[in-house]
Amino acid sequence: MKTRTTRALSAGAALAGLASVAACGGSGAVTAAGGRPSFEGRGPITYVAGKDASGVIQSVLDRWNKLHPKEKVTFIQLPTDPDAQRQQMIQNAQTKSDAYTVLSLDAVWTSEFAAHRWVDRLPEDRFPLRQMLKPIVETGEYRGGLYAVPMSSDGGMLYYRTDLLEKAGIAKPPVTWSQMKADCAKVRKLPEAKGMSCYAGQFQKYEGLTVNFAEAVNSAGGIVTDPKGRPGVDSPQAKKGLDFLVDSFRDGTIPKDALTYQEEDGRRAFQAGKLVFLRNWPYMYSLTSKKDGSSKVAGRFAAAPLPGLDGPGTSSLGGHNLALSASAENKATAIDFMKFFAGQEIQRFTLSRAPGAPTYHALYDDPKLIKQYPYLPTLKKSVLRAVPRPRVFQYGDVTAAVQQEGYAALTGAKSSAQALKDLQKTLRQQPATD
Template identity: 60%
Template sequence: MTRSTRVPTGAAIALAVALAAASCSADDEASGPDGFEGRGPITYVAGADSTGLVPQIIDDWNEGHPDETVTFVELPEQADAQRQQMIQNAQTRSDAFTVLSVDVVWTAEFAANGWIDELPRERFDLDRMMEPVVATGLYQDRLFSVPESSDGAMLYYRTDLLAAAGVDGPPETWAEMERACERVLALPEAGGMSCYAGQFEKYEGLTVNFAEAVGSAGGSIVDEDGTVTVDSPEARAGLDFLVGAFEDGLVPREAITYQEEQGRQAFQDGELVFHRQWPYQYSLANADDGSSEVAGDFAVAPLPGLDGPGTSSLGGHNLAISTHAGNKATALDFVEYFTSEEKQLRALREASLAPAYEHLYDDPELIEEYPYLPVLKESVLTGVPRPRVVRYGDTTTAIQDAAYAALTGDRTTEQALSDLQADLEALAP
């Protein structure tokens, strides 16, 4: 059986040469539908895979397509670094990257710059996917990327400790969460624990957590017309919550360095009562192999907000095809294969990844097996996208700079939001 290969990005040039040589012997004259031409080896480019699932799916493809093998080019874990390497590949017009796993907010930027191809809608089951998820792949009402998985944040919480403290269910507001923590952390068995954490390192995760705090207080970063609205009382209330949580010890000081994996490990090690996280954490934290201290002792709920349940940032990844890639007929087939309901159901079962296909969330057998599905569905359907702008890189950098400065005490929340308003207005078209 042909096995998948993981290639570090430092080997991209060598890989491009190897693929070019291989494609000379492939059927370069073959035409795919809608002008996607060429068959032969391709690459699949995505962030670091913590689930182990991607190589397995690629192995299955390679076994059935020995002349059109896929090599997994594994990029860093950080979304910012992934985006930068994909842009560098596009700007050098390299064919080393073929199928790209893109964050849902990159579609507009990549499409507007001509870095990814428009895709034929009829090749994909878009009508069976959730409408907000499909919308992340559109630019000017044209399809440029197809949902590989969706994502919505949930509040993970320790059911055993809340019950022991006499707390009746998960909190719906930030104030309720703080009161619940006061009671839980007074328990002898909660010694050394902290209340809450999210993702607060200066990277894309901070943009997500900031956007959720603002949205959960009734504010917005930009409105539906693209007008910058971040310097508002509502946005200040959201940022004040995050800043105050650090100041009051609600969030442990070390969480300023947390990305997804650091927070996941802290929750699994029993260090947190509450944790804001994506669904992929569920299966890992519930593992019964000794890797998790909290297996069977947690559940999920909607994120809390200022006056009631909060809102999640709409996350997830879509598949796109690099404009400068070769063997695009193979690439289109692989995108169809990787985004199929069968593969997304497998990703749900083996990696707790959120599928794009809506009916899977309502399947009674799946809900029995994965009780978080109703919470996740609501998180996805009510999720608020981060700003869908062509200059997304500059936008997210400005958000991270302002939010991080407030969290670390370098700027007041008022100054941070005033500066951010000015920065984002300067970036607006």
């Protein structure tokens, strides 16, 4: 899931590039041959997502509405907090209300919503899935079926100060944690680096901590849960990952302030010249590149894959997918809208207004886009190596447990070994996905 405030999708100009989509018949309330739902009904629908702070989502919906005046989409904005979004969607599903049509699901919610039949299984042949990166497509699948269509993705990257590394005689960004610490030690000897901290991520007790915890565990060769949701966090590999974070707080590699960091806190610290390295999502690249005075490091940073224990690390796979509420009406319109919203042209426009992680191979490999967004090749590597957070029925309970035990270890309330043992015990109480 995206752990930062939900970033809006955008649409640029060139409305001609957005062709209207052909209709498809059937209804979610009717089953076609083979027992799968077919889709019928045309008319107004709703799109449900977190708050659109930039107004870009509405611009995309306006384009759809102009093309489809009899099938307009109304935007229902939920709170910024992902947990609150999930809870409101669940409440709508449990009451079988038709108020919500198309849902913007965090990529890690698919199993829960599909298992409870809160969303419909979708017709795979209606969407260009083969043109998308496979790990991204898999976030919308459950037990062999497609229940959500990738709309946007996310992969963590290591932002670093190119100017300081170069001045310290370091030719390449680090690929291991030990290299990162050694590089930082060299950089901090420079007069320009006086008072700087080495590294930060997102360590406040919220979803960002789950992401950073999972990345540390996976980057050391461990797992939080296997593909079926069975826990495996009480292992030597997982301990090495958590120990990296715990020891880094203890030896000052990570500043104590980072215990309060969410994405924007880290971005602001990096932009202010307080950090040599920062783990964050691609959205910050364009913000940190601004030359309006808001960033002290514009033109003096780059992004690399996350480091790991013995080599390149593993990002948590973020992103949002489009799902169709099982209790919705006008499902033929909804399918067409989902295809439109998740289309390659919309994502191309999105990249021009809200840089992030597209889902299509072609957008990562486009020379013009790479020139404009140099991080794309690195981001593609991050996404292809990424590991989803636990695919479980009760994701809210699992992430809460990870945050509880992870934070206890980082603050010294528990040892790494005890925190992982307690987390394993809690996760065993969760039902597997198979």
